Structure formats: C-alpha cells, structure tokens
Amino acid sequence: MTRTTQLMILVVLFALFSLLYQGLWGDPRHIPTVLVGTRAPVFEGPDVETGEPLSSERFKGKVILVNFWASWCQECKIEHDNLLRLHDEYKDHPEFVMLGINYQDEPPKARAYLQRHGSSFSHVRDVNGTLAIDFGVYGVPETFVIDKNGVIRHKWIGPIVDDVYANLTQNVLTPLLEG
C-alpha cells in the first residue's frame, strides 16, 4: 500500500468519525433550524402578569419578535436589559410587536422575575410546554422573528448580546419593518 493510499484512508476515516461525533454529541445550537422559512405556529396562553388569554392571532400582519425565557435561566438574565432596549427602540413602530414566552416556569417566580428585572412587553405562559415544542425549542433563551406574512425569518439560540443584538436589529428587524 502506498503512502498516498494510507493517507487517503486516514482522511476518509477522520471525516466519517467527525460526522458521527457531530451527529451523536454535537451541540444542537450549531445545527441549522428547519423552521426558518416555514409558517410560524399560532400560539396562545395566559398573560404571565395579568392571567388574561393572549393569542398571536391578535398580531396578524405584524413583525413579531418572540423570546422564550424562564426565571431560572441565567442566560436570560444576561440578555434581559438588551430585550428591554430592543423593545424601546422599536416600540413606536406600528408594525412591530414583541412577546415573551415563559417556558417551564412557575407563575409566581416568573412574575417576580419581571418585577425585579423590568417588563415593557407582554409575556405568554407556556402552560404545558407545547408552545416550545411547536417552535422546536431546545432550551432558553431562544428568539424568533416572524414576518408580516406569518413566516419565521430568523431564529437565535442563546442570549441576545453584543454582535447578536446588532445583527438582529440591523440585518433582521429593520429590513423586515422597512420592507
């Protein structure tokens, strides 16, 4: 067997094992979502703060930013100020809506979290986790942007900070609202 053949076999083996490793133990954060470009699920549930029923149908025809969060989630705390800043930046746009979906949480703890960290937009409670599954959520925080036609245009797994914030506002929200 020549040296070149041995090297080729090694390269092929390495590539196959890398694929297998990625498939079995890879971080789902790095797997492209299948939901971008598909119709967003219609969701409804009780408002975390008031308990009143809230449905996404009410915001049909608008650009909706949906953020999944929980009071026990450390990364959610990191991004919270940025979410408030983002809402403040776009709240006067008539076609922009921002909604939080409270995931795997207890209502009193979720309310206390909002009181402590601030709340300027509505939050729906995901009562039995079905909203998260409908959105293909892996964990929190996760953020989705739905366009005026109800199609998911963007998904981000992880906190909205630094470059992620800049990308979300400049390359996703602004073009969708101006387009």
Place this chain on the structure above:
Amino acid sequence: MDETEIDQRVREIAKTLRCTVCQTETLWESGAPLAQQMREAIRTRVSQGQTAEEIRAYFHGRYGDYIMMAPPKEGSNWLIWVAPFLLLAVGGALLWREVKRWVTRTPALQVESPPPLDEESRRRIERELQP
C-alpha cells in the same frame, strides 16, 4: 383506544425519537423536563387518533433530522447508513490483501533430503537389523 394501548403506542413512538437536550437518549428513556413534555405531546396526539407517522412528521417538522433516532434515508444521510458497511468492506479487502501478501512473503518450509548413505553405514544397518 384504552389507556394500555395508548401507553404502548406512546412508548413505540417515543423510542424512535431522540431527546433534544440529552442527545444520546431516546425520548422514552430521558428524564429531562422537555422530554417529559414531548411524551405528553405524543400522548395527546395518539389520543386524538393521529398515526405514528403523523406524530413523527410533526416532530421532524420542528426539530429536523436531529430528533430522529434513525435518520431518514435521503440526501447526505445515506452516508450514515452506508458508511459502516463501506468501512467493513474496505477494511476486509485491505486485511485480505495484507494477509495474502504476508503468506506469499513467508518462505515455504524446506524439507531437505538426507545425504546419500555410504556403503559402510548401509552394511552396519543391515548387520544390526539381522536377527
């Protein structure tokens, strides 16, 4: 459909789907809260009369191939299905070739014929063999 039958179908479906937060376990084996909620979602859909294929399609539509314990046989997924057999075939062929080469290289055992018997030795043997 009674509860036992529903349980049986939930188990069958959950065993074919992968826990998305624990990665190497099925939805049936996992104790993660998300997996529990997913099992509940399967149960609700089974109770509503959805087929196993419809339920799997629902999860696949949200989490992609990642959630399937057996990835669909299409596109680059074929590599996953074919690679083990391909590796086995290539490995077997290489092993066979090496063993064959090793056998060829090993010199055959030479059986040397004894030196011819001289006259004196022959007479001695005959003498000793006489009764």
